[in-house]
Amino acid sequence: AGNCSTTISTVVVTAADLVANLDSAGSVVGGNTSQTLINVLENDTKDGAKLNPSDVKLTPGTDPKGYLTIDVNGNAV
Numbered sequence: 480a481g482n483c484s485t486t487i488s489t490v491v492v493t494a495a496d497l498v499a500n501l502d503s504a505g506s507v508v509g510g511n512t513s514q515t516l517i518n519v520l521e522n523d524t525k526d527g528a529k530l531n532p533s534d535v536k537l538t539p540g541t542d543p544k545g546y547l548t549i550d551v552n553g554n555a556v
Contacts, residue, residue, distance in 0.1 A: 497535070498524045504555065513556050520553030 500523055504516040520537070523530040532552050539550050549555050 495525050496527070516555045518553045519549060519555055
């Protein structure tokens with residue numbers, strides 16, 4: 480133990496600055512085919528740059544009535 484050195488290391492971990500902006504879809508003409516309304520990640524940023532969908536975990540879901548679905552890439556269809 481007499482020939483050992485001691486050191487202290489400090490690792491600083493910082494969180495990314497994520498900004499999730501409000502999304503708004505315009506008017507939609509009803510129909511029987513699936514259509515992409517908006518991408519909910521399109522206007523969001525990470526550390527001031529456009530958000531890459533692979534940087535977040537988006538859990539796909541469906542609205543309670545089953546009409547609107549959001550996929551893992553942020554597309555609301």
